[in-house]
Amino acid sequence: MKIATWNVNSIRQRETHVQRWLENTQPDVLFLQEIKCETPAFPSLPFHGLGYTAEVVGQKSYNGVAVLARVPFNVVHRALPGLPADDAQARYIEIEVEGITLIGIYLPNGNSRGEDGFAYKLAWMDRLAERAQALLDDDRPFVITGDFNVCPTDEDYAPGALSPTDALVRPESRARFRRMIWMGLTDAVRAVHPHGPVYTFWDYQAGAWQRDMGLRIDHALLSPTLAERLVSADPDRNERDQPQPSDHVPVLTTLS
Numbered sequence: 001m002k003i004a005t006w007n008v009n010s011i012r013q014r015e016t017h018v019q020r021w022l023e024n025t026q027p028d029v030l031f032l033q034e035i036k037c038e039t040p041a042f043p044s045l046p047f048h049g050l051g052y053t054a055e056v057v058g059q060k061s062y063n064g065v066a067v068l069a070r071v072p073f074n075v076v077h078r079a080l081p082g083l084p085a086d087d088a089q090a091r092y093i094e095i096e097v098e099g100i101t102l103i104g105i106y107l108p109n110g111n112s113r114g115e116d117g118f119a120y121k122l123a124w125m126d127r128l129a130e131r132a133q134a135l136l137d138d139d140r141p142f143v144i145t146g147d148f149n150v151c152p153t154d155e156d157y158a159p160g161a162l163s164p165t166d167a168l169v170r171p172e173s174r175a176r177f178r179r180m181i182w183m184g185l186t187d188a189v190r191a192v193h194p195h196g197p198v199y200t201f202w203d204y205q206a207g208a209w210q211r212d213m214g215l216r217i218d219h220a221l222l223s224p225t226l227a228e229r230l231v232s233a234d235p236d237r238n239e240r241d242q243p244q245p246s247d248h249v250p251v252l253t254t255l256s
Helices: 013-027 046-051 114-137 171-182 188-192 237-241
Strands: 002-007 029-033 053-057 065-069 074-077 092-097 100-106 142-147 217-223 230-235 252-256
Touching: 002 013, 002 100, 002 142, 002 217, 013 046, 013 065, 013 142, 029 092, 029 100, 029 142, 046 053, 046 217, 053 092, 065 092, 065 100, 074 188, 100 114, 114 142, 114 171, 188 217, 188 230, 217 230
Parallel strands: 002 029, 100 142
Antiparallel strands: 002 252, 029 065, 053 065, 074 092, 092 100, 142 217, 230 252
């Protein structure tokens, strides 16, 4: 099974990019983040023509997540369990495919709105860990993938690419990421590439792509039984070099 994630930074601007990548790579499931459109505005029809069914959790102008799948699936949750009912930020979708729970997330960045924004990020991560623990308690095989907006270690960003006070590297963010690892989840990319730069994001500013000033913030976390089936996990750097690219590239995880 091939499971991918991609923060496309506006599906309306990157629709043809996604179509081309699906045709070339043919993942079974692709999770999208930052689609930046309401659900009815999502361009489902072109993807249906490629054999993919879309499920969308949209939001006007901001955030928004979606899943494209060429295999049958059931929608389990369209919001992160445990969050307040009035939280309208579109950041989570959970489906079930062949007995496996697949979760796509767009975790809050945490750098806007000062300490309140950072507190929201941490609370979101706490709820995500609780959801992961519930799935572990139920002995459910699962994958959590998407834009986590966390560089887990100093090796996960180019020297000088971030300030030490950036929410992506603050100790509180990293501690919550480690919590999920210590629960027994496997960071798929690091399982395959234990050391060195394996970036998934390059800013549009200051020639970050040309200088390889990247970040690794798009992840796939695997439950123990799925970690045993891990074959590969790789960012597709070629997408960052395309005309008018997203600032993120797809990350493809393959399970036997």
